Amino acid sequence: MDTPRVTVVGQLARDLVLVVPRMPEAGTAADVRLRLEMLGGKGANQAVAVGQLGGRPALVAVAGDDRVADDLLEQARADGIDVSGVVRRGGAVTGLIVDALTDEGQWRYLQHLPAEVLLNEADIAAAQGSITSADAVLVQLQQPSPAALALAGVAQRAGRAVVLDGAPRPDERCGPLLAAADIVRADERETTALIGRPADSEESVREAAGGILAAGPRLLALGLPHGNLFVWKDARWGEDSLLIPLTGDRVVDTTGAGDALVAALTVALLRGAAPAEAARYAVTAAGHSVGRPGGRPDLRDLAPPG
Numbered sequence: 001m002d003t004p005r006v007t008v009v010g011q012l013a014r015d016l017v018l019v020v021p022r023m024p025e026a027g028t029a030a031d032v033r034l035r036l037e038m039l040g041g042k043g044a045n046q047a048v049a050v051g052q053l054g055g056r057p058a059l060v061a062v063a064g065d066d067r068v069a070d071d072l073l074e075q076a077r078a079d080g081i082d083v084s085g086v087v088r089r090g091g092a093v094t095g096l097i098v099d100a101l102t103d104e105g106q107w108r109y110l111q112h113l114p115a116e117v118l119l120n121e122a123d124i125a126a127a128q129g130s131i132t133s134a135d136a137v138l139v140q141l142q143q144p145s146p147a148a149l150a151l152a153g154v155a156q157r158a159g160r161a162v163v164l165d166g167a168p169r170p171d172e173r174c175g176p177l178l179a180a181a182d183i184v185r186a187d188e189r190e191t192t193a194l195i196g197r198p199a200d201s202e203e204s205v206r207e208a209a210g211g212i213l214a215a216g217p218r219l220l221a222l223g224l225p226h227g228n229l230f231v232w233k234d235a236r237w238g239e240d241s242l243l244i245p246l247t248g249d250r251v252v253d254t255t256g257a258g259d260a261l262v263a264a265l266t267v268a269l270l271r272g273a274a275p276a277e278a279a280r281y282a283v284t285a286a287g288h289s290v291g292r293p294g295g296r297p298d299l300r301d302l303a304p305p306g
Helices: 040-050 067-078 121-126 129-133 145-157 174-180 188-195 202-214 257-271 273-288
Strands: 003-008 013-020 035-042 054-062 095-100 105-111 138-141 161-165 184-185 219-225 227-234 238-245
Touching: 003 129, 013 040, 013 067, 035 040, 035 067, 040 054, 040 067, 040 138, 040 257, 054 129, 095 145, 121 145, 129 145, 129 238, 138 145, 138 257, 145 161, 145 174, 161 257, 161 273, 184 188, 184 257, 188 202, 188 219, 202 219, 202 227, 202 238, 219 257, 219 273, 227 273, 238 273, 257 273
Parallel strands: 003 054, 003 138, 013 095, 138 161, 161 184, 184 219
Antiparallel strands: 013 035, 095 105, 219 227, 227 238
16 A cells, blocks of 8 residues: 555644753742744644655544634644544634653643543544545544544444554443454553553563453554563464564653554554564654654654565
8 A cells, every 4th residue: 555544533732842951849940941832632743643654644633713723734734634624613722732841851741631622423423534535543542432432433334444542441432442443552551551450561461462352453552661562463464472672762752652653553554564564663663753852753764664
């Protein structure tokens, strides 16, 4: 597949990155060494990454009816993202994420993502065209469970690959979400929630992965303290696993690493890469992303998988 079509469903926000030598104590101030303002949110960051990796991205998200949204959508179009599936919510204020980052790479988020800028089932119904025209749909589980399940159902019925980004909430929708998924990506914290115990042992996570695969997914990308464990079982791919240690890239900010990994894994698999090859490519993309502040990736110089 020369130009995979990927629809990302998730956050759209204004990202404000503030780099300081160290976090100030309560009641004190700190001088900001670097300030960046950009198109952000996990959904937009993944869509940007898909485009930089040679895919054709579309974004389904919610923005306000304010000037901030006008500017962000203009930037998204400049990045080659189809934003026809973005809802402009009347009376809502576009989301804001503040990434306060120290020179040592320690970050703290302050985010304003009120309910008005989260997706609902009606939004998913209105975006069916963007969902069903894609080769793969990235479903970010920071969105409410009803919307995520509705989205996964639309994509599955249309025969599109469903990629879950995060761990499903432990409610009645968890089983159906996993059943609809082809790929599940979870960071270390999310992996702990997904398997129900600390993700501090490769053997423990690998053992739990078998049960998750039996629920529906074909491939898992699970975060561990020291790397990423990829486990797959599929008639075409066979059954295997691969642990890839964290890269040795200099870490400035880990904010966008997971988003780059998800985008690269999806694009590589859609282009026909085998799971092990796609996994290595995805981890390389994540390593590229940690060398710069903020979640916006720059993967344009990343060589194709293979």
